[in-house]
Amino acid sequence: MLDVQSMNTGDAAALPGAEVVEAVRALSARELPSLVNRIDVDGYYPEDLMRAFGRLGAYAHHLPGKSPSVDLMTSINAMAAAGEHCLSTSFCMWCQDALAWYIYASDNEHLRTGIGPQIASGAVLGGTALSNPMKSLFGIEPMRLKGRRVAGGYVVKGLLPYVSNLGPDHYFGGIFEVEDGGTTRNVMAAIPCAAEGLSLADNAKFTALDGTRTFAVQMRDVMVPDNWVIADPVDDYIKRIRAGFILLQAGMAFGLIRDCLRLIEQCKSPLGHVNKYLDVQAEPLAEGLAAMEAEVARLAATPFESDRDYWRAVIEARLAAGDASVAAAHAAMLHCGARGYVAGATAQRRLREAYFVAIVTPATKQLRKMLADMAH
Incomplete structure (x- = not known):
């Protein structure tokens, strides 16, 4: 302990x-x-x-x-x-x-x-409930949380299926849709899991990442006072935070890829004579990681930049992180062979984990959609 x-x-x-x-x-x-x-x-x-x-x-x-x-x-x-x-x-x-x-x-x-x-x-401690809003804001799915204005704040209801890093005394950042005079707008707030009318349900067991306290969040007429509100409306605020939100995810990819390179290196002595015939070797993976780290560092220096080309580069960097994670973990699995395929082996865990980097919001398919939308 x-x-x-x-x-x-x-x-x-x-x-x-x-x-x-x-x-x-x-x-x-x-x-x-x-x-x-x-x-x-x-x-x-x-x-x-x-x-x-x-x-x-x-x-x-x-x-x-x-x-x-x-x-x-x-x-x-x-x-x-x-x-x-x-x-x-x-x-x-x-x-x-x-x-x-x-x-x-x-x-x-x-x-x-x-x-x-x-x-x-x-x-x-706390989490980020922006998976649904990030999809909603880019036309992929409807906003799941709905709020109505009352004296001193909002009353919010709805269900979010997956929110991570939660617990009874944790917080999360959530966005809810408010209808006001025939128009709608989105409002963001910091919400405590202990709020009256809020419940957490552990409904799923995941292939990996099961130790992340990921719950379904049910909100039944939860009072969200004005002093919890982060942004109202969220439009300009989302543009301010989106690059940082996405660039921070690169840390997951960097750490995983480094360990995959370590696994490949470990196999050189016992298996190098046959592993040399595999299409993907450590050197190009390491070079790709170094290039990705340099690009993320460049973009991270100015996270509030509003230029369209900058935003496109952020999306491309995040897409590269997911692709590189899966490629590195796949290569590590092949280099390790049967020893990486047994229960408890690091290589098979890393392969399962790598897919998460590619599917966590914004997922590979959403990132590709975002780039396609920008081309029009």
């Missing part, structure tokens, strides 16, 4: 980015190898570790106004350091990063000074 109380990191948000990444890497290397099969097979949620990463500063450097600069790469690289061992954990870190991103990119001072610092430090 991780002794989270014994860790004394001081003001974690003030630590230099490189130190944060190395601290997360060291903690991940110490804790995750013994937990990863439990996470994968039993659906264990590493809550203590998630909170410890927060105290190290893993969720703070990318936040507008929280750090001296908006440093997405520290958060991405911290996520990747954990992802070298476990994609479930790095995905939960992305959920936490995204929730903090929403709050600190908002004009709501109540949220920025209230739960904002607690989310940035990992004292409060």
Whole structure:
């Protein structure tokens, strides 16, 4: 069990980015190898570790106004350091990063000074319920949450099938549709799982990523007061946060691909004489990873850029991350052969995890649709 109380990191948000990444890497290397099969097979949620990463500063450097600069790469690289061992954990870190991103990119001072610092430090954990809205905003499916205006806020109802990194004391960022005088608009809010009328249901067991506390969220006339509102309406706000939302996901891909390269390297001595005949070798995968890391770093330097070509490049980078994750995990599986195909082997877990990078919102098919829409 991780002794989270014994860790004394001081003001974690003030630590230099490189130190944060190395601290997360060291903690991940110490804790995750013994937990990863439990996470994968039993659906264990590493809550203590998630909170410890927060105290190290893993969720703070990318936040507008929280750090001296908006440093997405520290958060991405911290996520990747954990992802070298476990994609479930790095995905939960992305959920936490995204929730903090929403709050600190908002004009709501109540949220920025209230739960904002607690989310940035990992004292409060939470997720992002933007899978449905991100699909809805790009014409793929209808908005699942509906709200109506009442005195002091909104009353919201609806069902979201999959929201991750949740628990009874967690929060999530959600968007609901409001009809007002014959027109509709979308409103975003930070919503506590403990809100009256809100329930969580564990309805599904996943092929991978089952240790991510992913629930169906049912809202039955939940009161959402004005001081929980992140943006109303969301149109301009979504354009402000969308690049950061997507670029932060690169950390999952980076960590997974690095571990796939490690698996391929491990096989060189016993199997190199036959693995050399496989079409995909480590060198081009490593070169592709380096190029992808450089492109994400370039884009992450200006996450609020509004230029159309910049947005297209963000979409292309995210598409490349999903494609490269699946390719690297597929190659690692073939290089490992039967030893990677047994229950508990890292290679077969990595292959299952890699598909998640390609299907989590925005999925490969949505990204391709977005690029096609931009061409018109």
